Amino acid sequence: MEHGLMVPPVFSPIPPAIHPRHRQINDRTGAWATAFGIGSEELRRKLIAHDIGTFAARVLPEGREEVVSILADFIIWLFGVDDGLCEEGELGKDPAELVGELSRMLRVAQNPEVPMLTLDPLAAGLRDLRRRVSRYATPSQEARWVDALREYFLSVVWEASHRSHETVPDLNDYTLMRLYDGATSVVLPLLEMGHGYELHPNERDSTAVRAAAEMAYFIITWDNDLFSYHKESRAQQYYLNVLRVLEHEQELSPADALTEAVAQRDRVMCLFLRLRDQLAATGSPQLRQYLESLGSFIRGAQDWGISSRRYTTPDDPADLPSTFRDTPTDDSREALDIPAVAWWWDLLPELPENETFQPLSGAIRTAASV
Numbered sequence: 001m002e003h004g005l006m007v008p009p010v011f012s013p014i015p016p017a018i019h020p021r022h023r024q025i026n027d028r029t030g031a032w033a034t035a036f037g038i039g040s041e042e043l044r045r046k047l048i049a050h051d052i053g054t055f056a057a058r059v060l061p062e063g064r065e066e067v068v069s070i071l072a073d074f075i076i077w078l079f080g081v082d083d084g085l086c087e088e089g090e091l092g093k094d095p096a097e098l099v100g101e102l103s104r105m106l107r108v109a110q111n112p113e114v115p116m117l118t119l120d121p122l123a124a125g126l127r128d129l130r131r132r133v134s135r136y137a138t139p140s141q142e143a144r145w146v147d148a149l150r151e152y153f154l155s156v157v158w159e160a161s162h163r164s165h166e167t168v169p170d171l172n173d174y175t176l177m178r179l180y181d182g183a184t185s186v187v188l189p190l191l192e193m194g195h196g197y198e199l200h201p202n203e204r205d206s207t208a209v210r211a212a213a214e215m216a217y218f219i220i221t222w223d224n225d226l227f228s229y230h231k232e233s234r235a236q237q238y239y240l241n242v243l244r245v246l247e248h249e250q251e252l253s254p255a256d257a258l259t260e261a262v263a264q265r266d267r268v269m270c271l272f273l274r275l276r277d278q279l280a281a282t283g284s285p286q287l288r289q290y291l292e293s294l295g296s297f298i299r300g301a302q303d304w305g306i307s308s309r310r311y312t313t314p315d316d317p318a319d320l321p322s323t324f325r326d327t328p329t330d331d332s333r334e335a336l337d338i339p340a341v342a343w344w345w346d347l348l349p350e351l352p353e354n355e356t357f358q359p360l361s362g363a364i365r366t367a368a369s370v
Contacts, residue, residue: 004319005233005243005254007226011266012324013273014299017061018054019068026053029072036128037121038077039084047083050310052076058300059187060293063194070132071190077125078152078183081105085122086156086163087237095160102153109146133190138198141189148186155181163238168248174240176340179214182221184297188213191293192286203287208279211344215272216294218341220301222265226258227305230318259329264336266328272298274348 019025030048038044056072063071086092091101104116108123112130117123133145155177162169169177179185192198203209225242232239242264246257276295280288305311306320335345 005229005258006319007229007258007321008262009321009323009325010223010226010262010302011269011326011328012299012302013269013326014295016299016303017058017296018300018303019057019061019063019065021065021068022054022057025057025065025069025072026051028069029053029056029076032073032125033076033080036125038080038125040088043080043084043088046310047076047079050079050308051304052079052308055300055304055308058303059297060191060194061296061300064136064196066132067136067190067194070129070136071187071194073125074129074186074190077122077129078186080122080125082156082183086160092160093164095157095164098160099153099157102156106146106150106153109149133193136193136196137189140201141193141198145186145189148188151180152183152186155179159240162240166238168240168245171242171245171249172338172340174242174245175218175338178221178225178242179217179340182217182224184217184220185213187297191290191297195289195293197286197289199286199290200284203284204290208275208347209287209290211347212272212275212279212291213294214341215268215275215344216298218268219265219272219298222261222268223298223302223305226261226265227311227318227320229254229258230316230320231311231313234316263330266330267332267334267336268341268344269298270328270331271344271348275344278348 029052033039033044033048039047052075053069053072056068056075060068060071085101086098091098105123105126107114107116108126109130112127133142137145158177159181222242229241229243232241233244242261243254243257246252246260247254250257250260252260272294276291280291283291302324306322312318312320333345335342
């Protein structure tokens with residue numbers, strides 16, 4: 001790609017927030033990654049410079065500090081898997097071998113006492129994370145964390161298959177995979193742990209609440225694709241990104257693909273806000289906290305995404321926004337033409353024709369600063 005792509009301010013009506021001890025959390029996460037040898041020395045140095053502890057501090061701005069630190073260490077560990085094991089390593093092009101390695105890793109998460117991968121730094125880090133999760137999680141939350149890790153691993157293998165053949169999936173398949181390969185679902189048990197509660201299964205596993213969580217995954221990963229496109233498109237490695245998928249499937253220019261992807265995430269954001277408010281109106285206090293945390297997860301990823309060196313790439317600066325919009329570019333109530341997620345729109349009754357999204361005051365708002 002010869003010319004950069006300017007990413008416009010994205011629609012973000014959720015207010016920013018950050019944990020008051022974000023600097024200490026970020027410093028500890030860098031020390032943790034060093035102590036466990038996460039990734040190669042070069043990759044680890046890059047990851048530590050990405051302020052990943054700050055990201056976790058935005059996701060749980062009022063959470064228990066110990067759990068925020070677990071989340072921060074877990075995110076840097078996930079990047080060690082994604083960047084190191086998959087994107088930079090040979091396993092990332094060999095799905096058959098990768099599934100075996102990740103299955104062994106999953107066994108470590110299920111039971112950190114098993115004598116497997118005993119010399120592997122990523123396995124050692126995962127053992128530490130699993131033991132710390134156990135201090136703050138219920139047995140059910142532990143099990144859901146491991147199950148979500150399995151979802152993430154499965155999607156990583158799916159991506160490796162495309163990487164090995166250098167193929168581009170269609171939009172529907174990409175959407176389904178992207179709901180999980182961003183490791184967003186693995187964060188959800190930590191949202192509960194961070195506030196010391198367990199959401200009742202009758203609420204958490206209801207279709208509508210599950211859909212709200214999936215909408216958050218979609219928004220977070222679509223935003224990530226917008227913010228990471230500059231970095232990924234300039235790398236000498238195969239990559240998957242919604243802009244590339246749209247360029248390939250709909251024969252769009254990068255600029256037109258960007259416009260389409262922004263419209264898609266805006267439409268989902270509008271739906272998320274409506275569903276969140278409907279669920280909060282009748283839900284338990286725990287559900288209201290859960291829904292608020294989903295919003296913090298979305299906004300935290302946005303604030304971190306436009307400010308982290310991971311995506312701003314100072315040596316080859318990305319043209320990322322420093323502000324957010326208060327109004328969507330697309331507030332249509334029609335379902336996206338993506339079968340994997342179109343059912344989300346069936347969960348809410350149609351709004352009256354004269355009822356539309358009500359923006360906050362002002363058209364553009366400055367991003368939260370650290």
